[in-house]
């Protein structure tokens with residue numbers, strides 16, 4: 001029996017990489033981009049030069065500018081930035097209804113404080129949702145390098161979905177803790193900005209390790225207070241992604257922080273999820289429970305200087321390590 005087609009909505013770096021690995025594994029995949037010119041270029045050149053230059057699109061991958069064509073598939077991967085997810089879901093609610101919707105984004109929505117699956121469930125009542133998250137750079141997935149991710153869904157049918165989305169290069173670990181998986185993925189971007197600031201400002205790798213440790217404690221504190229499972233946070237979508245994003249210059253969040261730490265202007269054209277997520281969480285939190293997040297938000301808004309941020313980041317009051 002032929003396996004169902006998969007629709008990927010959003011032809012950025014991550015959506016294109018996921019479409020490529022699935023198509024390479026023999027799946028029929030349609031990749032929706034809202035920009036017709038981009039679709040024409042992908043069809044004629046056989047690559048997504050804007051986001052993943054040099055990686056060929058397999059023949060079973062069909063770029064399309066018709067959302068209904070991609071959304072005809074029973075499983076849809078929504079690979080757009082968190083802050084644009086609601087608009088996509090609301091404007092295409094009819095086409096998305098009745099499908100399995102897999103959020104492939106990491107962040108917290110500004111204003112509502114909601115996580116991606118919560119946004120989808122609000123925009124499309126009764127939606128069957130999941131989230132695909134964890135440590136992976138799009139370029140690694142696209143090039144067929146081995147990657148392990150978390151597939152999280154609180155709905156039934158997780159095993160079947162796992163079987164549909166796993167590829168030889170993309171190993172998927174299943175959990176029902178969609179809350180923990182999403183909070184880990186959202187917060188690690190904020191900590192990665194802070195890690196970039198620390199290195200960019202020349203505070204050194206030892207300071208970054210201290211910051212990552214405190215950042216991880218912050219992720220655990222917030223997520224567990226909301227009911228996430230500790231093992232989720234210790235897994236790929238939490239600790240795993242924190243390590244990758246805080247230690248690689250391939251990360252846009254890390255590079256964003258690095259530029260700020262160096263006193264340079266960050267590249268405003270990139271998707272840097274941690275910026276809005278920091279503001280969203282800081283709006284709702286306080287510097288006792290979310291010290292790094294609140295500091296990153298204040299630094300990004302220009303409310304504290306780099307020197308003040310350094311003190312806040314690295315010179316916390318002496319106390320017991322477990323505190």
Ligand SMILES: NC(=O)C1=CN([C@@H]2O[C@H](COP(=O)(O)OP(=O)(O)OC[C@H]3O[C@@H](n4cnc5c(N)ncnc54)[C@H](O)[C@@H]3O)[C@@H](O)[C@H]2O)C=CC1
Pocket residue numbers: 009010011012013014015033034051079080081082084087088104105106107136137138139270271273
């Ligand atoms: N790039 C990476 O290595 C990874 C990215 N992610 C996550 O994937 C999500 C997307 O990031 P990227 O693909 O890297 O960003 P990107 O900036 O490369 O692409 C975002 C794409 O979304 C499209 N888009 C925005 N609003 C849309 C709408 N309403 N309808 C259709 N398309 C729309 C844009 O045109 C753009 O092509 C983010 O949440 C990111 O954290 C997750 C893992 C790895």
Ligand SMILES: O=C(CO)COP(=O)(O)O
Pocket residue numbers: 106134135136137189192241244245250251252253254271272273
């Ligand atoms: O989420 C990612 C790695 O897992 C990609 O990180 P950036 O969005 O910082 O590039």
